[in-house]
Amino acid sequence: MMPASSDGQDPEFLIIWVLFRSPKKQITSSEILDSAEEFLARVDIEVDSPNPTPIIKSISLRARAGVARIHAPKDLQTMHLLATVASSTRQYLPLKNAGNIDVCLDIKIPGQGSRLSVDPEKLFLKPGEEYEVAVSFTPEDPGACEERILKIFVQPFGPQYEVLLKGEVISSGNQSLTPGSCCSDIPPILSNKQFLAWGGIPLGRTQLQKLALRNNSISTTQLLRLLIRGQDQDCFQLQHTFGSEERLTSNCEIRIRPKEDICISVLFAPTRLSCMLAKLEIKQLGIRSQPGVKFTIPLSGYGGTSNLILDNVKKLSDSYMVTMNDLVPGKESRIVFSVRNTGSRAAFVKAVGFKDSQKKILLDSKVLKIVPDTFVLKERTQEDVTIIYNPSDSESNYKTTQLSTIYFFGGDEISRQQFR
Known part of the structure; x- marks a missing residue:
């Protein structure tokens, strides 16, 4: 009931809340998702009268129901950050929306006075979109080692994900390795190519390119994890030898002995007449408590060709x-x-x-x-x-x-x- 307004008085307003409850469904974490469900309705506003009256206004309603699912690399469920006093180190945590609806994330490190920080603290991701969140450690005194939990909360009702962060102060003589630098404990991995690019490849056909990796150490065997990521990662695959047969995969682990060269084969299979982009991530594994060092080789290719x-x-x-x-x-x-x-x-x-x-x-x-x-x-x-x-x-x-x-x-x- 809305009372009539008198002359000289402001009209009264009535706020109407429209509540949407999505249908309950049991979905396992490994289940392949379909597109989000869409629900349509309409609110008609009319005068309540015993006689038929025209509709004053109609308001269309639209709601989407889907699954919020965030993926992060398993090897980054614990992040080690090493830095000298009065300096800063940074690592990146890739977050991907593997669900079928848009998500708004709150990314925070609870507590006060922490030397660990994250940027950004709020993130919006569309389905399939990926973003690298920066985690930094800036110690101010030699005893500033700390351990915190990075919480990633999907607004407004969850789920919530957690990543363990460990910040450790090191002496200036043992500077943490970052991509592009090297130290005696972690020898650099060398590559003969900075990027891989394919010209026009006809749809339905594939083309293989190779790059060489070298372990430049004279004494240490390197364990590497190779992973293809990016918006068109399905168009690029690694050709990996498993036993006596060759397989196509998006990730693999390889071992390179000191001063050894190893050949990596990348297959490009275009799916449309446009540019396709991805990246080959090469990460060092198994080096005590040191954080893994990630190298990136961009991949690009075009579908279709001229004749x-x-x-x-x-x-x-x-x-x-x-x-x-x-x-x-x-x-x-x-x-x-x-x-x-x-x-x-x-x-x-x-x-x-x-x-x-x-x-x-x-x-x-x-x-x-x-x-x-x-x-x-x-x-x-x-x-x-x-x-x-x-x-x-x-x-x-x-x-x-x-x-x-x-x-x-x-x-x-x-x-x-x-x-x-």
Whole structure:
């Protein structure tokens, strides 16, 4: 009941709460989740009267019910942070929303006066999204070793996750190892590649690339954990030898003896016509109480490829041929044909004229012109190319001769833009 407002008085307001209760479901932690359920309803506002009255206003209601599930690496359930006095060290805790609804996280270290801190303290993650939370330790006196619990709470009703944090003060002579630095206790792992990049790969096909890792120690065997992470991690896999057979996996552990080189194979299998990104994490394990050191090698690849063919020319076994008739010295002869891209990605094309078929002697531009000689050809399109030839006296005396060889160099345009 809402009383009527009198002249000169402010109208009264009535607050209506709408409560949504999601249906109860038993879901195990290992169960594969479907998409979140969506529920729709409507609130109609009308005057309560014995006679039919029109609806004053309708308000649509929408609710989603799903599972909040946060994943963090098992080897980071306890984090060791080592730092010298008056300095700071930092490690990252990757958190991934493995559920099917958006989550808002409260990330806190309970208690006061702690030298351990976390950033950010509030985090919003969409399904499948991953974020690295920074945990820092900044001791101010030699006895500032401490142990705390990092609590990750999913608002508003849970669940809650906990990570044990251990901060320890070390002397300046035993500085903790961080990526990019090294010490005598933990020798560096060397790699012959800083990143792996694939050009356009046709959908349904795969391509393998390799990188080499070296244990640069002269005495210590290294145990490494390799893991592929990122937004498109399903498109990249490690090819790992298990016994006598090779398997594809997203993670594995390897052992490298002192001064030994080991080859790592990474397979790229694109699933769509776009850029796919991930990273290969290489982490050292099993080195007493020292925190693991993580190295990252970016992975990138494109799905789809361009495919160039020539139209209105004579096709030979491994090339094409065009014939220019009635050559007259000092008079230009022209012929037009088409370059067509039948692939699924844009191509960059460059045409170069040579005097010989071995690509050793460039032809003078006064004798041969190619218009255009450089162009971008989008997928499923074509470009007309004009060959303008101005023969010399000797060439016009022959009835049939090979005048020149034109090479068309083609490549992926998106990759060219990325690496130019």
